[in-house]
Amino acid sequence: MKIRVAVIFGGRSVEHEVSIISALQAAANMDTEKYDIIPVYLSKENEMYTGDKIGDIEAYKDIKALVSSSTKVTVINESGRYYIVNYPLKKFGGNIKQEIDIVFPIVHGTNVEDGTLAGYIKTLGIPFVGCDVTSSAVGMDKYIMKTVFKDNDIPVLNCVRFSIADYRDIDGIIKKTEDKLEYPVIVKPVNTGSSVGISIAKNRDELTDCVDMAFTFANTILIERAVENLQEINCSVLGDSENARASLCEEPFHSKEILSYEDKYLSGGKGKKGSGASKGMASVQRRIPAEIPDEMTAKIRELSVKAFKALDCCGVVRFDFMIDKDSNELFLNEINTIPGSLAFYLWEPEGLEYKTMLSELIELGLKRARDEKRVMFSFETNILNQASFKGTKK
16 A cells, blocks of 8 residues: 655745745655655645645646635544545535645745644644754754754854844944954844845945845844855755765855855746746756865765754755865854755765655654654643642633
């Protein structure tokens, strides 16, 4: 019997469209002899839909029409079996439902990749692929992520953090930044991906503009030193806490000081015949393997596995590193707990086909579910029988 996999994608995120590309790309490469694949679209209003066109990338050129021709659904746990059912539920039975065995969330950005969706699925008790709630949440918050890496002796750049409450005093933000850091600096929303809202400031006026833009995308921002003579290197890790391995290293190229959203997702479709649909992160201009010394490659791969285990990750992730070419210092910039295109392009050159990698990810999710069944999450107690409820409002 085939394993029934619900691939959930989309969500209320600035990376909504990127998620669609990554998910449908993955669904098209899954082993259909082993898996029944059910694409589930999560709209920007956080409503789930299935239907004949949900797995068709062309249909997303008109999402409004797609949604109107699809079926709204929800996910339920019914006595330890998991179903996708039409919503709203009928009062007197007759609800149409599809049984599933595991959820494969392929989502990017705030409100989905940050542990929110993983937490929802886990609350229902459904096995799922990828990082758990804690590692997803920590990995999305660039400030908390840095503190965990620092505590595990993984090199990161120093930074300052500001909340929306601090934004009332922009002069205070400028002063604290200038007291702690030297220009140029990078200003980032603390919890977005795909380079959304990130910019470089070389002076006070530019810093003010960058802070304004960053707060457009998040209620908390991060400011850190910009490495001027920079070489960016990425490395993926696949596995779980028991067995994790690092991929080849890559060096991405970009048209500006920062690898932009356009570089990542729009450049691949320019000037090409056909639909012009982006191939996601797989279309970024890059060099694989990166042209760096063997010692640096080994160090990056070692730190990647160390960081993966420090966050207790599961599945496939991508770590983005920075080399300061002036000092030859290495810094871990961030983790992508659900990387664009699932970073398959870093594994294929080593002989791991995308189809095989996807199967491994599903097996890792099922393994975690089996492992968690061995853990006791509750025990019988008669505390309610013995408790006194005097003073409790009736």
